[in-house]
Amino acid sequence: MEADLFTAAAEERQEKEPAGSPLAARMRPRTLDEVVGQRHLLKPGSPLRRLVGEGGRGPAGPSSVILWGPPGTGKTTLAHVVSRATDQRFVELSAISAGVKEVRAVIDGARRATGGFGKETVLFLDEIHRFSKAQQDSLLPAVENRWVTLIAATTENPYFSVISPLLSRSLLLTLEPLTDDDVRDLVRRALADERGLGGTLTLPEESEEHILRVAGGDARRALTVLEAAAGASLDKGDGEIALTTLEETVDRAAVKYDRDGDQHYDVASALIKSIRGSDVDAALHYLARMIEAGEDPRFIARRLMISASEDIGVADPNALPIAVAAAQAVAMIGFPEASLTLSHATIALALAPKSNSATTAIGEAMADVRKGLAGPVPAHLRDGHYQGAKKLGHAKGYVYxxxxxxxxxxxQYAPDALKDREYYTPTRHGAEARYADAVEWTRKHLGRKRS
Structure with missing residues (x-):
């Protein structure tokens, strides 16, 4: 009981004296309406709004909620909002440091609080995927008996990382990555709000853009960077957070790169041309510039897939599978780890033998089609499986x-107008030397004459 009273007193002091808390804690939303992003979870009548009592909560509400999403998207924030809106005790544990003993202590405290004070408890368990099966099992009695409202957070797919009995008893809410606009709104709110910097400093546009790039969609990181840069600016007696101060604070230079302007296309073009030119070091430089500037990793991966066919093709048949695998990995893991995957693919493509024969071949074939050089399909190649095809002479004389x-x-396979046309001109680079031998042999056996 003494521990509960101490916790309540500490929470009350924090409410009254928030100035000493980190900026991210001071700016933590107090209601769902203050939450940035996650619009799909905040619509009227949504499960999350019903959970906090809006629009009819139901007899007892869900006994367990699992929040799944990338870091910095608001999982801890939503847990605080739920506890505040429902006037419940809030206890936070991290699966990194806590174990069954700590979980049981919280559950025992929750039962005492309910019986002695009539106050229910929200248990926020961060990184639940780090709990073993046995540790997750220890949560089941409290969830089933509603001794606590469990809100668990995970950055990993809960269908793989959370035990089925707990998952089946939980409301699963998927959080989406924050957009730059979401983080921008949060930064501007922190600058102006009395809980934050209270309008003591201004933030030039170039500094704001750098914060967004450094944050990479992580709201907590954006506020941490803003707070550090604000402190440094005030120490200097500045009235604004200059870009130079921001760069010094986070030890990261601002990359001149506009994701919607010339720099976006120029640097992307330089990356591909460096790969085409087999300059692996230049390619890695441009890749690094794109990553540091906050470029969408999926955009980079798409460019690499195109390069694999456009500039390498059959000179290295493994190039395209490597690029496709990289794109799939990037979609699954995101930054910062995706930078390793993109580097892997960039190096492999830059050092691969080069051939644009696939690009040239399809270009010439399409050009002929556009000129009208098509003609009817030879009768012996036409479909002969349907009724009446035989009478039309379709598939007659076809040699298997x-x-x-x-x-x-x-x-003859091509239409009459193109029967001697050759589109594919192989190089002798890398694995394509084998294709060059093969095409020479097959054309000879087909009795083709060079056009």
Whole structure:
């Protein structure tokens, strides 16, 4: 009981004296209406609004909520808002440092608080995916008996990291990454709000953009950077948070890069041309510039996939699978770890043998089609499976290649207007040397004449 009274007193002091708390804590939303981002969870009548009593909460509300999303998207914030809106005790544990003993102590305290003070408890368990199965099992009695309202947070897929009995008893809410506009709103609110910097400093646009790039969609990180830069600016006696001060504070230079302007396209073009030119070091430089500037990793991955076919093609058949695998990995893990994947793919593509034969071949073929050089499909190649095809002579005379000794049937495949046209001109670079030998052999056996 003494511990509960001490906790309540500490919470009350924090409410009255927030100035000493970190900026991110002081600016923590008090209501759902103050939460930035997560609009899909904040619509009227949503499960989250019903959880805090808006629009009819239900007899007892859910006994467990799992918040799944990237770091800095508001999982801890939402847990605080729920406890505040429902006037419940708030206890926070981290699965990194807590174990079954600490969980049981919280549950025992919650039961005493309910019986002695009539006050229910919200248990916020951060990083629940770090709990073992046995540790997660220890939560089940408290959830089933509603001794606590469990709000668990995870950055990993709960279908793989949370035990089924707990997952089945929980309301799963998926948080989306914050956009730059979301983080910008939060930074501007912190600058003006009395709980934050109270209008004591201004933030030039270039400094604001640098904060957004450094934050990478993480609201907590954005406020931490803002607070550090504000302190340094006040120490200097400045009235604004200058870009130079911000760069000194976070030890990270601002990269001149406009994701919607010339720099976006110029640097992306330089990356691809460096890969095409096999300059792995230059390619890594431009990749680093894009990453540091906060470029969307999916955009970079798409450019690498295009490069794999446009500039490498069959000279290294592994290039495209590497680029595709990188794009899939990037979509799954995001930054900062995705920088390793993009580096892996960039190095592999830059050092691969180069060939644009696939690009040239399809370009010439499409050009002929646009000129009208198509013509009817030869009768022996047409579909002969439907009723009446035989009467039309379709598929008549077709030679099945697999029945031939060398696996090639010397028959005409292209329309008459293009029967001697050759689009594919292989190089002798890398693995394409094998394709060059193959195409020479097959064209000879097909009886083709050079156009």
């Amino acid at each position: 290649p697999h029945n031939q000794a060398d696996g090639i049937a010397a028959q």
